[in-house]
Each structure stands twice: as structure tokens, then as C-alpha cells.
Amino acid sequence: MKCDEVLNGQCANIGRMTGASPTRERLPPWHERVTLSNGRQVLIRPIRPEDGEPLRAGFGLLEPDEIRQRFLHAVKELSPETAERLTHVNPRNEFALVVAEPLPPGEALIGAVARVAVDENGRDAEFAILVSRYIKHMGLGRYLMTRLVKWAKGKKLNRLYGDVLENNGPMLSLAQSLGFQREFRQESPGLVRVTLELKPRSNNRTPSDQQRSSAQPQQNQNR
Numbered sequence: 001m002k003c004d005e006v007l008n009g010q011c012a013n014i015g016r017m018t019g020a021s022p023t024r025e026r027l028p029p030w031h032e033r034v035t036l037s038n039g040r041q042v043l044i045r046p047i048r049p050e051d052g053e054p055l056r057a058g059f060g061l062l063e064p065d066e067i068r069q070r071f072l073h074a075v076k077e078l079s080p081e082t083a084e085r086l087t088h089v090n091p092r093n094e095f096a097l098v099v100a101e102p103l104p105p106g107e108a109l110i111g112a113v114a115r116v117a118v119d120e121n122g123r124d125a126e127f128a129i130l131v132s133r134y135i136k137h138m139g140l141g142r143y144l145m146t147r148l149v150k151w152a153k154g155k156k157l158n159r160l161y162g163d164v165l166e167n168n169g170p171m172l173s174l175a176q177s178l179g180f181q182r183e184f185r186q187e188s189p190g191l192v193r194v195t196l197e198l199k200p201r202s203n204n205r206t207p208s209d210q211q212r213s214s215a216q217p218q219q220n221q222n223r
């Protein structure tokens with residue numbers, strides 16, 4: 001798959017992902033080759049520093065709406081500094097997966113990014129996801145979200161949450177179908193916070209959680 005084929009939208013007719021079933025192959029952790037239903041292969045893997053330039057190039061091809069839904073406000077371009085921050089994750093408290101062409105990082109076009117970052121409180125984490133329109137409706141969004149949940153559970157976190165524009169029906173229904181609960185917060189008009197409890201309710205609330213029962217997780221600056 002050449003980058004410009006995707007960039008020109010010629011991959012928009014890729015069929016639905018075949019049950020998100022990775023082929024059996026020995027790959028590093030969190031790496032999966034996924035066959036889309038038209039037989040095309042993509043690589044799901046952790047983001048790499050080399051992805052910065054492809055990320056910036058791909059950003060220019062996104063629709064304003066896709067950008068607004070992901071970043072919750074308009075963003076004209078992905079600055080080198082932002083690309084640097086997004087591609088250099090701290091493995092202790094951040095995780096980000098990309099859906100990329102099966103080419104070396106730096107050459108591969110990035111079609112989707114899903115990330116999660118642990119809050120300052122160390123117990124909750126915020127997610128953000130963008131599956132570009134060229135590869136959406138193929139099950140990748142759902143699959144990436146399940147991987148973020150797995151990572152967050154592995155870190156023994158209490159909750160995974162994300163802020164979603166209230167008119168973002170696709171993300172709200174995707175989150176709901178994964179068990180996330182919706183919450184409207186007075187301090188964030190126009191946004192819906194979707195939260196997934198990762199532990200059984202009884203284990204989930206520490207005394208300090210209970211004290212701040214009316215307080216909410218802070219907005220994560222790593223979004």
C-alpha cells in the first residue's frame with residue numbers, strides 16, 4: 001500500500017476488519033498484523049519516535065471535524081513539538097498504539113492513533129483515539145479501545161475515561177457498547193465524560209476517592 005493511495009482516499013473501500021483477528025506470527029509485544037476484510041494488511045504497534053513526520057503529514061489530510069472530535073477544539077497543524085510529544089511516550093504512565101502500513105516506522109503511513117495517559121493521581125487514565133476516515137467503520141476503533149483497556153488493567157488502574165464532544169455519536173455509542181458510563185459535567189459544557197470502571201466497584205474506591213466523591217479526575221494534559 002503506497003502512502004499516497006491512502007492519502008488520496010483510494011483505500012476508503014477497504015471492507016470491515018475480519019473480526020480483528022491477528023494472524024499467528026511471532027511479533028514483539030503489542031504488535032499485531034491485522035488483515036482487513038479486503039485482504040489488506042495493517043500493522044498495529046506501539047507508536048515510535050520515527051512516526052513523528054508521518055503523523056504530521058497525515059494530520060494535514062484530516063477533516064476539521066475529525067481533528068475537533070479528537071482534540072476537542074480546532075487545531076490547524078500538528079507542530080513538530082506536539083508530534084514529538086505524541087511520539088515519545090513515557091512507558092511508565094503512557095501507552096499509544098498506531099495502525100500503520102506494514103513498513104518500517106518513519107516510512108509507514110499512520111491511519112489511526114489510540115493513546116492513554118495516567119493521571120497525576122496515579123489511579124485513573126485518560127484515553128484519546130482517532131481512526132482516520134479512510135479506515136473507519138472497519139472495527140479498528142473498537143479493537144484499539146479494547147487494547148487500551150487491556151493496558152490500563154495491566155497497570156491496575158481504577159478507571160479509564162475520555163472526554164467526548166456531546167454530538168460525537170460514533171464515539172459515544174462505541175464507548176457505550178464497551179461498557180463506558182456517560183456523565184455530563186457542569187464544568188465542561190458540550191462534553192460528555194465516558195468512564196469505564198476497571199475494577200469491581202467494591203475494590204475501586206479508596207478512602208481518598210470517597211472523600212473526593214464529588215470531585216472528578218483532572219483533565220490530563222497529555223491528551
Ligand SMILES: CC(C)(COP(=O)(O)OP(=O)(O)OC[C@H]1O[C@@H](n2cnc3c(N)ncnc32)[C@H](O)[C@@H]1OP(=O)(O)O)[C@@H](O)C(=O)NCCC(=O)NCCS
Pocket residue numbers: 066069070127128129130131132135136137138139140141142143162163164165168169170171173174177
Ligand atoms: C469514533 C471512532 C474512533 C470510531 O472508529 P471506527 O474504527 O470507525 O469504529 P469501529 O469500526 O470499531 O466501530 C465500532 C462501533 O462504534 C460505533 N460507531 C462507529 N462509527 C459509527 C457511526 N458513524 N455511527 C454510529 N456508530 C458508530 C458503532 O457502535 C460501531 O459498532 P458496529 O461495528 O457494530 O457498527 C472514529 O470515527 C474516530 O476516530 N473519530 C474521530 C475522532 C474521535 O471522535 N475521537 C473520540 C474522542 S477521543
